Amino acid sequence: MKKRIVALAVALALTGCGSSETDKPAPTPPSPRGGGVTxxxxxxxxxxxxxxxxxxxxxxxxxxxxxxxxxxxxxxxxxxxxxxxxxxxxxxxxxxxxxxxxxxxxxxxxxxxxxxxxNQLVIATAKGNPKGITSLAALARPDFKVALCAEQVPCGAAAKKALAAAGVKVTPVTQEQDVKAALAKVKLGEVDAALVYRTDAKAAAADVDGVEFPESAKAINxxxxxxxxxxxxxxxxxxxxxxxxxxxxxxxxxxxxxxxx
The missing domain is CATH 3.40.190.10 (Periplasmic binding protein-like II)
Structure with missing residues (x-):
């Protein structure tokens, strides 16, 4: 009987060794869904x-x-x-x-x-598009005031590419350092239109309309x-x-x- 008890104790000890640190699951890395960083x-x-x-x-x-x-x-x-x-x-x-x-x-x-x-460009106009702007070509009219982003800014580089694709030359009255500043010119009524991202026009939908144009497909950022x-x-x-x-x-x-x- 003593031999049996000793054998059982040894078996249990070995079982305990089997669940050592090496058998523990590895730490889970931080999930992109959260819970892991502060x-x-x-x-x-x-x-x-x-x-x-x-x-x-x-x-x-x-x-x-x-x-x-x-x-x-x-x-x-x-x-x-x-x-x-x-x-x-x-x-x-x-x-x-x-x-x-x-x-x-x-x-x-x-x-x-x-x-x-x-992201893709649209033509931002005042709400209701009072000047009836429907294409890039309309922005070349001398009686229209247009805002663009500066060429070194991504929205400005995209606008340059889209205008070239349409064969349209626009002389902006202002060139802004970011897309929000260009859009603000439309919202304030300082320009008739601006080339901005679709997302920015959508975010400001209460104040502006976003006019789609086919050449924007050639200038996606x-x-x-x-x-x-x-x-x-x-x-x-x-x-x-x-x-x-x-x-x-x-x-x-x-x-x-x-x-x-």
Missing amino acids: GQLTVLAAASLTESFNQIGKNFEAANPGAKVTFSYGGSSGLATQITSGAPADVFASASPATMKTVTDAGDGAATPVTFVK DYPIVALKNAANPAAAAVFVAYVQSEPAQKVLADAGFQKP
Whole structure:
């Protein structure tokens, strides 16, 4: 009987060894849906992402208790210059690959940028389109005041490409540093029309109309996003980039009028 008890004790001891640390599941990495990161996160993003990213930021914070996202919006070219000049930031979301390249060429990206949405231009007019603008050609009329984004800004580069595709020459009365500023000129009645992103016209639908035009298909902008090399919160930066590509965030962007990458 004693031999049996000893044998059973040995078996139980061996069973206990079998459930050692090596058999425990590996720690689960932070999910893009949240729950894994905390702390402050600074995101520099193209002005056209304002409404969408504000909502995505709230959703991200709800999914990651203890995380706080601060956004700084502006023209992508200006934001890229800030980053390469050493401005503190964790994530950069640009409205064009060209402005993102400024950052990655300087070695400031922590990974390969990922395109997360696309965007397309429309003609923004006053509500009700009182001047009856239906095409890019109409913007060449000398009696129409038109606002464009500056050429170094992604919306300006896209406008230049679309106008070239249509064979239309427009002399703007103003060239703005980001798309929101160009749209504001229409809302304030300072110009008759502006070339802006579809998403911006949709966000301001109470004040403006967005007139579609076929040449915009030749000037669609890709939007890349990247975690930055000198991020103060690299874990949160990586999770935020993943979250922007997740289904909940993509729905917010699609509802705003952005296209799938």
